[in-house]
Structures are given as C-alpha cells and as structure tokens.
Amino acid sequence: MIKVLLADDQELIRQSLSFVMSKQEDIEMVGTAANGCEALELVEEKQPDVVLLDIRMPEMDGVECTRRIKQEFPGIKVIILTTFDDDDYVFDALRYGASGYLLKGVSVDGLTNAVREAARGGSIIAPDVASKVLQMFSRMAQGDVQVRVNKKNALELTKMEWQVIREVGCGLSNKEIAGRLYLSEGTVRNSSAASCASWNSVTAPSWPSGRAEPEQPAGGRRMSRYWKAALPFLLAAVIILAAASCPVVLHIGFPCDSYWNVPGENYYTFIDAAIEKFEAEHPSVKVEYTSGIRVEDYTEWLSGQYLLGQEPDVMVILPEDLVIFSDTASLRELDPFMKQDPEADLSGFYPAALQAGADKGKQYALPLECVPQMMFINKTLLQKEHIRIPDNDWTWDEFYSL
Numbered sequence: 077m078i079k080v081l082l083a084d085d086q087e088l089i090r091q092s093l094s095f096v097m098s099k100q101e102d103i104e105m106v107g108t109a110a111n112g113c114e115a116l117e118l119v120e121e122k123q124p125d126v127v128l129l130d131i132r133m134p135e136m137d138g139v140e141c142t143r144r145i146k147q148e149f150p151g152i153k154v155i156i157l158t159t160f161d162d163d164d165y166v167f168d169a170l171r172y173g174a175s176g177y178l179l180k181g182v183s184v185d186g187l188t189n190a191v192r193e194a195a196r197g198g199s200i201i202a203p204d205v206a207s208k209v210l211q212m213f214s215r216m217a218q219g220d221v222q223v224r225v226n227k228k229n230a231l232e233l234t235k236m237e238w239q240v241i242r243e244v245g246c247g248l249s250n251k252e253i254a255g256r257l258y259l260s261e262g263t264v265r266n267s268s269a270a271s272c273a274s275w276n277s278v279t280a281p282s283w284p285s286g287r288a289e290p291e292q293p294a295g296g297r298r299m300s301r302y303w304k305a306a307l308p309f310l311l312a313a314v315i316i317l318a319a320a321s322c323p324v325v326l327h328i329g330f331p332c333d334s335y336w337n338v339p340g341e342n343y344y345t346f347i348d349a350a351i352e353k354f355e356a357e358h359p360s361v362k363v364e365y366t367s368g369i370r371v372e373d374y375t376e377w378l379s380g381q382y383l384l385g386q387e388p389d390v391m392v393i394l395p396e397d398l399v400i401f402s403d404t405a406s407l408r409e410l411d412p413f414m415k416q417d418p419e420a421d422l423s424g425f426y427p428a429a430l431q432a433g434a435d436k437g438k439q440y441a442l443p444l445e446c447v448p449q450m451m452f453i454n455k456t457l458l459q460k461e462h463i464r465i466p467d468n469d470w471t472w473d474e475f476y477s478l
Contacts, residue, residue, distance in 0.1 A: 078195045079106045081124040083115035083141065084157075085133045088404055089180075093128070093157075093187075096383075100188050112136025112144075119145055124152060125195050126175075131158040131165050139168045146173035153194040157187070159405040176200030180405040183385030189252075328365045329381065329388035331374040382406060393441050395432050402435040410439045451475075 080103055084090050090108045097105045106122040109115040111133040119127060127145060129138035136144075142154045155176040156169045166177055175194040178187065179202045190200040330347065344367065351363045365388075369377050375397055381387045393401060401407050414420040422430060425443050433441030458465055466474070 078103045078126060078191060079122065079124040080104065080126050080128065080191055081107050081109070081115065081118055081122060082128045083109040083112065083133065083138070084128075084130040085110050086130075086403070089130075092404070096184050097188070097191075103188065103191060110134075112138065112141030115141050116144055116148075119149060119152065123149075126153045126155060126191050128155050128157045128191070131156060131169075139165060139172065142169055142174050143172040153197075155190060155194050155200065157182075178202045181408065183387075184383070185385050324361055326361055326363045326390065327388045328363060329369075329378060329391035330365065331369050331371040331392065332367055333371055392444060393433075398433065398441060399435050402438075402440050407440045410442070414439070 080097055082090055082093055082097075082105065084093070087110075090110070094105050094108055097103050106124050107118040109118050112129075113135045115127065115129065116136070118124075129141055131138040133141075138156055138158065142156070145152055145154055150173070153175040154169075154173065155178060156165075156174050157178050157180060158165070159180050169177055175197075176190055176199060178190055178200065182190070182202065193200050328347075332344070347365070351365075355361065355363060371394070374392075375394060378387070378391065378397075387406070393407070398407075414422070422442075426446060429443040429446040430439075432446075433439060433443060453466070455465055
C-alpha cells in the first residue's frame with residue numbers, strides 16, 4: 077500500500093484529490109495539509125511514501141517544503157502538483173530532489189500512475205514542462221552534453237513503439253504497459269530501447285585524460301551531480317517531446333442548443349464549419365466532439381468528464397460555471413497564448429461579454445454568444461402624453477435622468 081500525503085492551500089482541491097486517491101486499491105491517503113509547515117509536521121508523524129505538494133502555499137511554499145523534506149527524509153518521494161510551470165519553480169523543485177512535476181490539468185489516471193511510479197523510484201514530468209527541462213539541461217551542459225530529437229527518425233517509429241512511448245510518458249512501468257498493450261515485458265523493454273535509440277538523445281565528450289570527467293572545482297562537481305540526478309527527467313522530456321510530433325486528436329465539448337435551452341441545428345453547422353477550416357490549416361490534427369448534450373445537462377456532463385480524466389481539450393463554459401472551474405485549476409489561462417499570437421484581437425468583443433470570461437484578472441474564456449438587452453418604446457403612447465420621442469443617439473444617462 078502506497079501512503080500518500082497531500083498539501084494544497086485550497087480546501088476543494090484537497091477534498092477532491094483525497095476522494096480520488098482513496099478510490100485506488102493500492103493507495104492510502106494518510107493526511108492533508110493546507111501549507112508547507114503543516115506538511116512537514118505530518119511527514120514526520122505519518123512517514124508517507126509519496127508527498128503531493130502545491131507550489132504557492134502560505135507560511136511555506138512547495139519548493140522550500142520539498143527541500144526540507146528531502147533534507148530530513150531523503151527516502152520520501154515528492155511530486156509537485158501545481159498550476160504554475162514557471163522556470164524557477166520547475167528548476168528549483170527538481171534541484172531539491174522532487175521526483176516529478178505535474179500540472180493540475182493531469183488526468184486521474186495520470187496522477188495515480190505518477191504516484192505509483194514515484195513510489196517505485198521513477199521520475200515523472202508533465203509534457204508542458206518537458207521543453208523547459210530540456211532547455212535547462214542544455215544550458216547546464218554549456219555545450220558538453222547535447223540533446224537531439226530527430227523528427228525524421230521519430231516518424232519512422234512503429235505504431236507499437238509510439239504506444240509504448242505514450243505509456244512511458246504517463247509514468248507506467250514495463251509490467252503495466254505490457255498488461256495494457258497485451259505485450260510481453262521483454263517486448264516493451266525492446267520497444268523502449270529502440271525508441272530511445274532512434275534519436276541520439278544524449279551524447280557526452282571523451283576527456284583527453286581518459287577519466288570519466290575532468291578535474292573540476294566544487295561548483296563543477298555539483299553540476300555533475302545535478303546531471304546524474306536529472307537524467308531521468310531529461311530522457312522523459314525527450315520521449316514526451318518526440319511523441320508530441322505525432323498526429324493528435326483534439327476533443328471539444330459544447331452543448332447542442334443555445335444558452336436558453338433551445339435546440340438548433342445551427343449550432344452544429346457553425347461548429348462543423350470551424351472544424352473543417354481548422355483541420356485544413358492543421359492537417360496533423362483531428363477534431364472530435366460529443367453531440368446531443370443539452371444545456372441543462374451540460375454542467376453535470378462536463379464535471380463527470382473531469383472526474384473520469386476525460387475532459388475536453390477545448391470547451392464551452394456556461395457563465396455560472398466559470399468561477400468554479402477556474403478556482404479548481406480546471407482551466408488554462410488564455411492570456412499567455414494570446415500574447416504569443418500576433419493575430420489575437422479582442423477589440424471586436426463587447427467589454428462586458430469579454431469580462432464574463434475572466435476571473436481575478438485572468439482571461440479563461442472568450443465569448444461565444446451574448447444576450448443583448450434592447451428597449452422598445454410605444455411611440456403612440458409617448459405622443460399622446462406629449463413626451464418627446466428619444467433620438468437615435470439617446471444615452472443611458474439621459475434615460476436614467478427621466
């Protein structure tokens with residue numbers, strides 16, 4: 077039984093993850109903490125096998141807590157589970173000995189498999205963080221170690237080898253992959269080796285003296301230790317980034333009718349047209365969606381997809397649900413993507429409609445449809461009462477002054 081401790085300052089996150097973990101036959105939740113200080117006390121008391129830590133917590137953050145845990149209890153594995161993929165957080169957490177760095181968008185299966193892999197002594201890294209890890213190690217090497225991902229060789233991998241790569245990226249062991257893909261463990265090992273060998277992921281120089289490495293100052297020796305500790309993450313990053321070049325399926329979620337719960341075929345018409353245009357511009361991406369979900373059932377359906385780890389990649393969010401999903405880190409912030417896209421232009425949206433997709437100053441959704449409010453006047457009645465009929469440029473201030 078794997079004993080797990082969770083630290084997160086959001087009570088809803090603690091309750092949700094505790095519920096998910098408690099449903100696993102081989103995992104036992106031994107405690108939860110609201111900050112790093114509480115986590116340290118519980119680690120000493122409960123002696124868990126794996127600790128799940130958020131980054132930003134009051135009193136003591138997840139990075140410092142990782143350092144203290146690995147310093148005082150080196151055998152305990154730490155996985156960072158957060159919404160933040162900032163370089164400093166990633167690098168410091170790995171430098172202090174974290175066994176993995178996951179983002180809160182990870183599926184239930186991905187998280188539980190990561191816990192199992194960490195307990196076995198493995199390393200886990202989120203795909204979104206993989207490129208940052210490669211860049212960090214490339215800078216650390218200062219030219220002495222090179223990382224190459226050969227796209228041509230990667231595309232020559234067999235379908236089975238790609239399947240194995242994806243399962244490795246999810247943190248599964250050879251035995252688990254063999255069971256899922258109906259293969260022998262030997263075949264899985266061979267496929268993994270062939271996949272890694274198809275691109276020269278790591279090459280090191282030969283030193284003139286014949287030694288494994290040259291004499292270095294203390295700082296250089298520390299850098300060498302960082303490399304030895306970081307190699308599992310580096311190899312995981314190479315595998316994940318190579319797998320990213322495969323054709324992907326993008327799942328979208330939306331109700332089949334308007335916000336007023338009125339079914340209409342026009343919804344599918346404009347969605348299908350948008351998908352056709354998108355797929356033409358991105359031939360390596362296929363877009364799929366589930367049809368027939370009524371607005372009155374949509375929130376329940378979407379919540380169920382999250383619990384199953386099958387949430388859509390792009391989805392419609394009803395106005396009353398936005399804050400709930402953003403507060404539970406279920407949505408990605410759009411601002412960084414829009415800043416990188418020179419064609420992103422928000423000037424065409426009504427400010428009020430745009431604000432409906434924001435929470436705490438961050439944009440999580442863009443308007444799909446909005447409900448304009450209009451005023452009708454009875455001209456006959458106004459004329460009868462000798463009230464001036466408003467001009468076309470009548471303002472709200474003039475209306476309120478009546």
